[in-house]
Amino acid sequence: MNATRKVSAVLAATTLVVALASCSSSDAGGGDGGGEEGDAYSIALIPGVANDAYYGSVACGVQAVADENGATVDVQAPNSFSPTDQIPILQSVIATSPDAIIIAPTDSKALYAPLREAVEAGITVVLVDTTLDDPSIAVSQVSSDNEEAGKVAAETLAEALGDEAGSVITVNLTAGVTTTDAREAGFAEAIAGVDGLEYLGQQYSNNSVQTAESIVSAAIAANPDLVGVFSTAAFNTEGAVAALKSADMQDTVKVVGFNANPPGIEQISNGDVFAQVVLKPYDEGVQAAEQAFNALNGDEVEEVITTGALVATADNLDDPEIQKYLYSFDCPAS
Template sequence: MRTYKWMAAATAVLSLTALTACGGNDDTAAGGDKTGGFKIALIPGVANDAYYGSVACGVQAAAKASGSTVDVQAPKSFSPTDQIPILQAVVAKKPDVIIIAPTDSKALYAPLKQATAQGIKVVLVDTTLEDSSLAEAEVTSDNIEAGKTAAAKLLELLGDKAGSVLTVNLSAGVTTTDDRFKGFAEGLKANSKIKDLGQQYSNNSVQTASSIVSATVASNPDLIGIFSTAAFNTEGAVAALRQAKDDRVTIVGFDANPPGVKQIQDGEVAAQVVLKPYDEGVAAGEQAINALTGKEVTKKITTGAVVATKDNLDSPEVQKYLYSFTCPAA
């Protein structure tokens, strides 16, 4: 994977719909079977999120190799309420394949089943379904392992301190963040001095996350650590601690978007777990093309993670995985 150029926070509001792959040649084999020029629909979890910008760049890279096109349609919020109508509109256009990050492990099953019933292939990327049997392939991070990595980093940062730790999660039913919490809670058991306060849900709201952290700081004077499973929660946690003028609490989050990088640079977040969305996008695109051309498909692919801190933020290994709408040069 090539080095990323990450953009300033102000440019992170660029719409994912601007990311459209070139190509579209109607390539056919001698026997008449199509070998390229496919119509790929990509439905990320939410618009204006550089994580999904990187996923889109990866899908584009895979699509370009087969002369296929990518149409990106993203919901305005990470919710099935916004995503399902977009999925239904995409199905009506009859693409060859839909690559989607389901915003709910159950609610997206029925509309995706309707897509496959019409002969449209489905590949899941980033998030998945409770019953993923309808998908040709699913590509996701190993979020349980990434959660354990977050716990190990927080325990390292806390050293010999004793106290309580809170997890701020998104909402129940999101497979990626549910798994992050599972891994984190398991990893936290390695230190008997730490009291695990469990998780509270922000329901994708920065304001709710901020309120949760403010209330926890007030009711738990021994609070020394916060684990945030996603960018919304980290932003809310940072705002709450800033308002409380509390520098005793160490935050470990999951955010390599430009604002998340700045949080590290400013010392407001001690570490961010950085996933590999570009790699996810490439793998999802490749498996989609394989499914369409009759090649062998790898049913499940998982990608890893690295941890970014102020000390290693400028290292090549971290820099190449920071999330961005700017695709690597061909």
């Protein structure tokens, strides 16, 4: 990566985490009139969870576009990926009347009502990474094509297994998270077409490493022919790796995950994980911010935008195209 500038502090909970670069004006525009001459638009970014480099990359993308537009960005993130933690932060942000809120909803239903309150208060809402069952209140939704990425994960696992037959399980997060649900749906569709592999379906870890470990340990005990684990998120991969190590099966069961955070890349380097599907959160942040500014400026807005995915393995980990999209709190120099 080129020279970097650090995103201030690590995304922390309930406090104003990152004043990602002060901008030219000290006056932040409100939801009913920012961006007038002498004012800078104020953008609030609410990621899905703190201390996750995926959302660090989203923040870097948002900040890059904000810098181009002379706007301010405030980032606040919940301690856990849950509506219980995220909704109070959202309500606090609404009270400050930013011009726009860019948010990764932690639940496709529970976040609808508070986000509707934001819209009714005159605040522009853009959904990034995750979405809602009814996204119509947002001007735009920007995410990875997670169903397609799930299919890519299935194809990757099938290639890793070759002609080996056996059973495969998915460890998912929590029902109602649109991104991980779509990943499992894509994986299930693709893996069903692979001869010799029996798909055992999915089980939910509820964001718990320990629960993910228990799920995989139980799968090993119940299915001696287990040959593959698909993990939809970092928590699950960590638990799966722990279970396989405890059973001394890390060399016989292939794991494909979704985690290009530093620990996820280390899992590839260590041989604990065969591959990680790498999304493009920086691009998501850029697109989400661009649509927010388009809406604020009365320009044309793209209602739905999807970004692509790559697959990182030990063989290609050093490729520039892979390195470019590894998740980080360090923003590329502008």
